[in-house]
Amino acid sequence: MRSLKQKTYYPFVLGCAMNYADAERVKSVLETLGYVEGQQEEKADLILVMSCSVRQKAMDRIYGKGKIWNQWKKERPLFTVLSGCVLPEDRPKMKSIFDVIFQIKEVDKLGEMISKRVNEYEDIIPGSAYFKIPPKYSSSFQAFLPIQAGCNKFCTYCAVPYTRGPEAYHPASQIMEEVEDLARRGFKEITLLGQTVNSYKNTEEPDAHIQTFADLLRFVAEAAPRTWIRFISPYPTDFTEELVEVIATHDNICKTIHMPVQSGNNEVLRRMARKYTREQYLEKVRMIRAALPDTSLTTDCIVGFCGETEEQFQDSLALFDEVKFDMAFTAQYSPRPGTTSGRFFKDDVPREVKKDREERLTKVLAKHSAAFNARLVGKNLPVLIEKEKVGFYHGRTEHNKPVRVPAISDGEQRVGAFADVRITSSTTWNLTGELMQ
Numbered sequence: 227m228r229s230l231k232q233k234t235y236y237p238f239v240l241g242c243a244m245n246y247a248d249a250e251r252v253k254s255v256l257e258t259l260g261y262v263e264g265q266q267e268e269k270a271d272l273i274l275v276m277s278c279s280v281r282q283k284a285m286d287r288i289y290g291k292g293k294i295w296n297q298w299k300k301e302r303p304l305f306t307v308l309s310g311c312v313l314p315e316d317r318p319k320m321k322s323i324f325d326v327i328f329q330i331k332e333v334d335k336l337g338e339m340i341s342k343r344v345n346e347y348e349d350i351i352p353g354s355a356y357f358k359i360p361p362k363y364s365s366s367f368q369a370f371l372p373i374q375a376g377c378n379k380f381c382t383y384c385a386v387p388y389t390r391g392p393e394a395y396h397p398a399s400q401i402m403e404e405v406e407d408l409a410r411r412g413f414k415e416i417t418l419l420g421q422t423v424n425s426y427k428n429t430e431e432p433d434a435h436i437q438t439f440a441d442l443l444r445f446v447a448e449a450a451p452r453t454w455i456r457f458i459s460p461y462p463t464d465f466t467e468e469l470v471e472v473i474a475t476h477d478n479i480c481k482t483i484h485m486p487v488q489s490g491n492n493e494v495l496r497r498m499a500r501k502y503t504r505e506q507y508l509e510k511v512r513m514i515r516a517a518l519p520d521t522s523l524t525t526d527c528i529v530g531f532c533g534e535t536e537e538q539f540q541d542s543l544a545l546f547d548e549v550k551f552d553m554a555f556t557a558q559y560s561p562r563p564g565t566t567s568g569r570f571f572k573d574d575v576p577r578e579v580k581k582d583r584e585e586r587l588t589k590v591l592a593k594h595s596a597a598f599n600a601r602l603v604g605k606n607l608p609v610l611i612e613k614e615k616v617g618f619y620h621g622r623t624e625h626n627k628p629v630r631v632p633a634i635s636d637g638e639q640r641v642g643a644f645a646d647v648r649i650t651s652s653t654t655w656n657l658t659g660e661l662m663q
């Protein structure tokens with residue numbers, strides 16, 4: 227007798243926003259194949275993993291889980307599917323865990339791969355149907371929209387060029403269709419995603435009016451005028467004056483710019499193969515601040531990269547003080563196999579020195595974050611309310627600052643909507659406010 231049990235899938239998503247956005251499209255394909263999302267990994271018929279090669283910890287977690295899943299496969303039918311970032315050297319090991327491994331640009335072929343149990347993706351001809359798959363958005367008011375994947379920059383510490391391949395761009399006409407649809411559906415925030423998002427080129431449509439990232443951002447902002455538009459992550463050398471002008475002249479493009487610096491020292495930047503000097507980075511900061519004096523500036527920085535001396539690290543500290551970043555993602559360097567630094571450079575900065583440097587950098591960051599937040603006290607700001615929890619609404623300002631506001635019960639649905647908030651106090655990392663009536 228045929229079982230009436232609904233087939234379920236369990237998603238296991240690791241890593242960055244790009245992986246979460248890609249997972250939304252994979253989920254949509256799985257649902258057209260008759261699966262529904264389940265909450266229990268141990269009862270799922272299919273386990274989907276979007277992997278991340280940036281940190282060894284994530285891969286170790288997958289190997290650990292894989293052993294358990296292989297055990298379950300001996301006891302019941304279970305199908306395992308892998309996409310996301312997978313280094314070439316990790317693939318043989320992954321094949322012992324996963325029934326299907328596919329590149330995200332092959333997402334439209336997933337059904338066929340599952341039915342044929344194709345365990346290789348290298349032989350499949352690249353497709354561009356990514357945007358034809360409507361994503362199963364995990365939020366009804368915030369959307370991540372990948373516009374570019376892969377990377378041509380080959381920073382020596384990074385696995386992305388090997389796991390996601392060279393830069394590939396989604397056609398602007400398809401991006402615009404999705405933006406217009408999101409705007410029609412009342413989405414409040416759209417984040418354009420790419421590994422180096424501002425290197426976008428509309429290569430598939432050479433005669434279209436949208437060619438560069440600045441063009442695309444302008445048209446996106448104008449197609450969704452009541453939606454906040456964000457983008458991550460830009461590469462410093464691809465930040466043009468035209469792009470800054472587009473941001474300055476459109477109120478709905480959030481005035482927060484995340485521009486990864488990675489180090490404040492020229493020799494370290496050279497060894498990382500970043501394609502700018504400290505001076506060129508600071509020139510970009512001056513250009514941005516001249517047009518956008520109130521913008522929030524955030525960054526990524528690695529401490530303890532191979533051979534980094536105390537003096538070289540102090541250049542990063544000084545840069546943080548000079549630019550006054552009000553938020554940053556800092557990381558202690560750890561080598562990834564297959565990358566240039568992992569293969570050829572010595573990871574020679576002791577762990578405790580890396581930890582100490584990260585703490586010192588965080589102290590400088592905390593000082594500027596606290597000052598930025600203090601300047602917002604007394605201001606009335608629009609806040610996108612993301613959730614309600616134990617008597618408070620939690621949301622973010624256009625500067626991406628977390629704000630906590632006492633909830634009120636007046637029957638209004640505030641989660642997923644903009645609210646006018648008066649900022650009443652600040653701490654190093656957070657703001658508190660009250661709803662304006």
Ligand code: SF4
Nearest residue numbers: 377379380381384386
């Ligand atoms: S720019 Fe560098 S760090 Fe960023 S994805 Fe490309 S290679 Fe990796």
